[in-house]
Amino acid sequence: MNDASSASAMSDDAELARLDLDDARAEAARLTDLIVDARDAYYGRDEVLVDDATYDGWMQRLEALERLHPEVQGQDSPTLSVGAASGTLFAPVEHAERMLSLDNVFSEDEFRAWAARVQRDVGAGVHYLCELKIDGLALSLRYEHGRLVSAATRGDGRVGEDVTENVRDVAGIPLTLAGSGHPGLVEVRGEVFFTVADFQSLNAYQESMGDRLFANPRNAASGSLRQKREGKNERQLEAMHERLSRLRLTVHGIGAWPNPPVATQSEVYGLLESWGLPVSRYFTVAESVDAAADYIRHYGEHRHDVEHEIDGVVVKVDELALHDELGATSRAPRWAIAYKYPPEQVNTKLLDIVVSVGRTGRATPFAVMEPARVAGSVVRQATLHNQDVVKAKGVLIGDTIVIRKAGDVIPEVLGPVVELRDGSERAFVMPANCPECGSPLAPAKEGDIDLRCPNTRSCPAQVRGRVEHIGSRGALDIEGLGEVSAAALTHPLRPEVPPLVTEAGLFDLRAEDLFPIDVEVRDAETGLVRLDADGEPDARSPFRRQRKAPLEGRAPTASRPDPVFDPDGPFDGDADFILSAAAHELLENLERAKTKELWRFFVALSIRHVGPVAARALAQWFGSIDAIRAASREELAAVEGVGPIIADAIIDWFEVDWHVEIVDRWAAAGAQLATPGHPGPGAAPASGGVLEGVTIVATGTLEGYTREGAQEAIIAAGGKAASSVSKKTDFVAAGPGAGSKLAKAEELGIRIIDAAQFRVLVEQGPAALGEWSGA
Incomplete structure (x- = not known):
């Protein structure tokens, strides 16, 4: 440092x-x-x-x-922790070994300090494998006896999304490994990416098809690999194949691999290459820290000579035996480090500073700039975080400013070019009132830097953000409830009174609520109105389409669900329009969402600090929203994965009357706010259960059960669904994809059962399996 x-x-x-x-x-x-x-x-x-x-x-x-x-x-x-919980766009896949992240350094001094710690811990004789850090999407390929059985994204490092079907279209990923002597199980880790040339060709293709352009190769790679095939028409499937076929993979490590027959990471790469897997042609093994530093400096000067985007260099201890000796933290290995390069910089004009309000009410200034190309994409706006940051950067509206892409992804304003000022520049003044609802802005508590809009119930920006959050994959995962539809439902151009004043009425929506809506499309990041090619606000009618031919009074049918609108009826003036397929799909998806898992509803409530981890723990322990609401601070804080900060946030949330209205109206509309069969707080049945006093860990894919379903089956039978294996564990139910938990169970001599035995266990109890006398 x-x-x-x-x-x-x-x-x-x-x-x-x-x-x-x-x-x-x-x-x-x-x-x-x-x-x-x-x-x-x-x-x-x-x-x-x-x-x-x-x-x-x-x-x-x-x-x-x-x-x-x-x-x-x-x-x-x-x-x-690592990453984020995977959504449900794809089926969940549990990694056999966790996909960890990497710690970062940003200077040569920091890199040398890391290397010194490594040498101090393991002694001399360390070699360093150096490779380029590709700015793409992390992927794990699972091969069994040489055949690809699954491909999964990182997810939260423990569970990712199953993208196997899409990976089969990616060039260079073998479905069957070349050669012989493959292990029974090996997980290969790599990065999926677009080359710069393919990214540019992809955007040209997108433009020719009338589709949106991608901002950068990383988002394009992620968006291409994580797309569903269901419901796509022929043209959309063609576009999907076009995108997938342009993706490339470079493998850079291994996850699960019992007893690899090599001693170094570089030898691993040689073996993987002999199996037909694509490895980097840019890696080298450095004999010393000085040689590794030379590699870092070289590619810092020649980063644009590479065919794909990079944002740094990864340095790993080459000797595999030292990996075990050095170990890892809960999120990153100690035997590897990522050196991050500084981002590129360009000059442009600061046209204005505008303020937007997000889901939590935070008022954020954004720089609006003359378009400038930096790090491969055109930049028009960048966050300035808060008024103190604007002051610290010293920028004036009208300045020529220096911007960069931090990490080659996010636009950042560095500061002004003072010598180019001509006296016409003016200072930014933070507004005193919310730009969307007019409420006075103020810190949430004394000492806060950020200003917030206190009108949490009715501020259009906050309601819009919360409704969009409800539809997100981390919450209720409602297809069709995204950026545009959330804006249409909460802040339309018409009607004057929006269909949703708060999210409480979401599950009460009807077709007639959707029909008359027009809306200005807003940017997902800033909340500002988007402009079309002519510089005008981008306005749409997302839930209706023009009728192509008269319906001649025919009644709607199951195959043709479009309702017939009477020109003299409630939609006077809209007789030439009918409800779009998107509107029907949204209403159907809202109905399906009513039976989603309890933890998803808890995330959807937008309670501060309550994400998927805490929501799962609370749902498993209490079993219903009512039970969580009735719990004391001490009872909430005692739940594993929660603690006092989250407990206070939950209690504070339920003390607000319109928050309670959300829960009550969702329940009245048929939302399932309790886990069926859950015996109540503590997961202990009132009159016992076949698994009373039994602790079970479910890992891998158990046929007939989702991950949550297996845990709920244990709880419903009166048992404890544990997340980790210990001496207190009675059974480990293991299916394909079981990893370190299975190994830990074998090490401790804990009984391991398969999916069929698990079903017997939760339905009939341990005695039905025999040879069990309790802990």
Whole structure:
């Protein structure tokens, strides 16, 4: 670490050390909220909310805070986890070995400090494998006896999304490995990406087909691989195949592989290449730290000479035996590090600074700029975070400013070019009122930098954001409830009174509520109105389409569900329009969503700090929204993965009357806000159960059960569904994809059962399996 970085870190540590416990908890909650929001957006929705440097700064500050105040670290802290929970766009796949992330360094001093720690821990004789860090989508390929059986995204590092069907269209990924002597099981890890040339060709193809252009290769790769085939017409399937066929893969490691017959990472690459898997042609093995530093410097100067985008270099200890010796933290191996390159910079004109309001009410200034091309894409706007950041950067409206793509992804304003000022520039003034509802902006509590709109119930921006969140894959996963439809339902151009004043009425929506809507499309990141090619607001009627021919009074049928509108009836003036297929699909999907898993409803309520991890834990323990609502702070905080900060947020949320109205109206509309068969808080049945006192871990794919379904079956039978294997575990139910938990069970001598035995166990109890006498 250089002198400036070291001084900054010491200053931050001193500041954090002075915090009392309440302030430390509040700061941990704030950082957790920011990190989880950014992580869920990046991994779950292919959206980037903040630049790498800002995100890394949040993580470093939270790590320092937890080091100085260990009591604030909850079991679901972002410092202990990887990625984000996978959605349900695809079936879940449990990795045989966790897909960890990498820690980052940003200077040669920091890299050398990491290498010094490695050599201190393992002694001399370390070699370093250096390879380019591809800016793509992480992928895990599972081969059994040389045949590809599954391909999965990273997800949360433990469970990813099954993209096997799409991977079969990706060039260069063998479905059967070449050669012989393949292990019974091997997980191969790699990065899926577009070359720069293929990305440009893809965007040209998208434009020719009238489809949207991609902002950068990473989002294009993720969006291409994570798309469903169902419901697509012939043209859409052709476009999908076109995109998938242009993807490439480079493998860069292994996950599960019992006893690999090689001693080094570089030999692993040689073996993988002999099997027909694509490995990087840019990697090298450095004999010393100096040689590794030379490699880093070389590609920092020649990063654009490579056919794909890179954002740094990954350096790994080459000797596999040292990997075990060095070990890993809960989120990253200690035997590898990612060196991040500084981003590119260009100049452009700052036309304006506007303020948008997000789902949580935070008012965020955004720079509106003359379009500028940087790091392969055109940039028009960038977040300025808050008024203090605007002041610290010293920018004036009308300035020529320096911008960069932090991590080659997120636009960031660095500052003004002062010498180019001509006196016409003016200072930005943070508005006193919410730009969407007019409410006075204020900090949520004393000392907060961010200003927020306090009108959480009715502010159109906040309601719009919450409704879009409900439809997201991390919440209720409602197809068709996205950016445009959320805006249409909460802030339309017409009618004057929107169909949804709050999200409470979501499950009460009817066809006649959707028909008359026109809406201005807003940018998902900024909340600002999008402009069309002519510079006019992009306005649409998302739920209706023009009638092509008179329906001649025919009644709707199952095959032709479009309702007939009477010109003299309630939709006077709209007789030439009928309800679109998208509207019918939205209503059908809302109906289906009523029976989604309980934890998804809890995430959908937008309770601060409650993400999928905490929601799952609460749903499994309490079994219903009513039981969670009735629980005390101590009862909530005692649940594994929750803690006092989340407990306080839940209690505060339920003290608001219109929040309670949401729950009540959803329940009245038929939403299933309880897990069927759940015996109540604590997962202990009132009159016993066949699994009373029995602890079970379910891992891998159990035929006939989803992951949540297996846990719910255990709980419904009175047992404890544990997430990790220990000496207190009675049974491990293991199916295909079971990994380290299976190995741990074998090591501890715990009884392992398959899916058929698991069904007998939850239905009839341990005695039906025989040879069990209790813990």
